Each structure stands twice: as C-alpha cells, then as structure tokens.
Amino acid sequence: ECSTFGITADPLTMFAAFYSALIHDVDHPGIGNVDFAKEKPDLAMIYKNTSIAEQNSVDLAWSLLMVRIAFVNVLQQHVVTL
Numbered sequence: 001e002c003s004t005f006g007i008t009a010d011p012l013t014m015f016a017a018f019y020s021a022l023i024h025d026v027d028h029p030g031i032g033n034v035d036f037a038k039e040k041p042d043l044a045m046i047y048k049n050t051s052i053a054e055q056n057s058v059d060l061a062w063s064l065l066m067v068r069i070a071f072v073n074v075l076q077q078h079v080v081t082l
Contacts, residue, residue, distance in 0.1 A: 023061035
C-alpha cells in the first residue's frame with residue numbers, strides 16, 4: 001500500500017512539493033558553498049555565507065515564477081473577448 005501522507009488532498013501542498021523538486025539546484029555551479037563564495041563573493045555577501053547556492057536557487061526560481069505570473073496577468077488584461 002502506498003501512502004501520500006495527505007499531500008494529494010491539498011493543492012497548495014502538491015504545488016509546494018512539485019515546485020521544490022523543480023527548482024532544486026537551479027543555477028547551481030556544481031561546487032560547494034565554500035568555493036562558490038570564493039567565485040561569487042557578491043552572492044556570498046547577500047546570503048551572509050550561508051547556503052549560498054541553495055538560497056540563490058530559490059531566489060532565481062521565485063523571481064522567474066513572479067515574472068511569468070506578471071506576464072500572464074498582463075496578457076489576460078489585454079485579451080479582447082468576442
């Protein structure tokens with residue numbers, strides 16, 4: 001028997017699980033955070049040298065999602081109905 005732990009009962013939880021899996025390691029350079037901090041000191045400073053690659057992945061993915069949502073909203077406002 002396979003249990004979903006209630007995830008399939010809640011659309012927001014389903015979205016969160018899917019989105020988390022989708023954005024995992026977006027823009028990750030394939031190196032550890034110590035080396036990432038040396039290569040990208042500006043990002044290290046933004047994220048206070050804590051989980052730099054991971055926080056960058058979340059920020060990038062979230063900003064792309066927000067741009068997409070804003071674009072769809074603009075398109076919907078300009079659609080002419082017949």
